[in-house]
Amino acid sequence: MKGFGFDLRALEVFVTTAQAGNMTLAANQLRLTQSSVSQTISALENNLNVALLDRSVRPMELTVAGRYFYDQSCHLLSQAEKTHQVMSKGDFQKLHLLRVAMVDSLATSLGQPLVEVIKRHTESWTISTGRSHMHAQALLTRHVDIIISDDALEDNAFLSRHRILREPFVLVVPSRLAKSYPSFHHLLRELDFVRYTSDSLIGTTIERYLRRLDVNAPSHMQLDNTFAVLSSVAAGLGWTITTPLCLFQSGLTRDKLACLPLPADEPLHRNLTLVSRPNELGKLPQILAGDSRQIMTEKFLPVVLRELPWLEKELSVG
Secondary structure: OOOOOOOHHHHHHHHHHHHOOHHHHHHHHHOOHHHHHHHHHHHHHHHHOOOOOOOOOOOOOOHHHHHHHHHHHHHHHHHHHHHHHHHHHHHOOOOEEEEEEEEEHHHHHHHHHHHHHHHOOEEEEEEEOOOOOHHHHHHHOOOOOOOOOOOOOOOOOOEEEEEEEEEEEEEEEEEHHOOOOOOOOHHHHHHHEEEEEEHHHHHHHHHHHHHOOOOOOOEEEEEEHHHHHHHHHHOOOEEEEEEEHHHHHHHHOOEEEEEOOOOOOOOOEEEEEEEEEEOOOOOHHHHHHHHHHHHHHHHHHHHHHHHOHHHHHEEOHH
């Protein structure tokens, strides 16, 4: 790691000197020699390549750069003192900051109750959405603490995992095609396939599925979010494959769309899993996973099963 040119002790010496306006007074307060204080300040200025104190006046005053460094030093020392107090007490039940990344279908549809759960266990928090592969990389590089994703990072055995939802992929067509189950090849003769972008995990999963069935859909419409995909289908522009949670997220009315099962002999499912680094968050991942399952059971399942009761055996929470 690149050296900063200062440590906490040097900051303490600088701040005390700036407040006292005199190195001798600062030395007395710090129980150091005046020479030690002078050497510390000079080393700071040399390392930072800037003058921090104007020694031509009495009492000494801060330069413009010195004033900036003084404010930042006070903040860093305050944070160090707070950290020391927390570590001394050994009370880590409530995290200072929790960073969570999740699939956008979950954040959009059930974000509010999830936020309430997170707020009960942290002082500060952030929630972000984006591509699943970006979430995975962010977790592995410590840019986020928890992900709820359709990528459970199975190749990384050291991670902790809690299953949230298993859901089937379903076929979505304009409502006028709902009366008879259309085959993929019939659909391709009638309409375009509205696909997710190829850089999304849901998009690549669906593409692999279609290739396995030898379904070659021309690439006319490739959209980057569920709302755009389902809006295009509702407008009669094409058909698509998606999941019940994505349908729940979109909030589109059933009179525009028909949702049908994929061929029984070729099912396709998606798993949403809470993934975290082990141990460092205590029981919080387990608690958040349990609360997420409860939210799914109370907010998601009743709505979806009321509209699509044939999904009852296909949807599994936890």
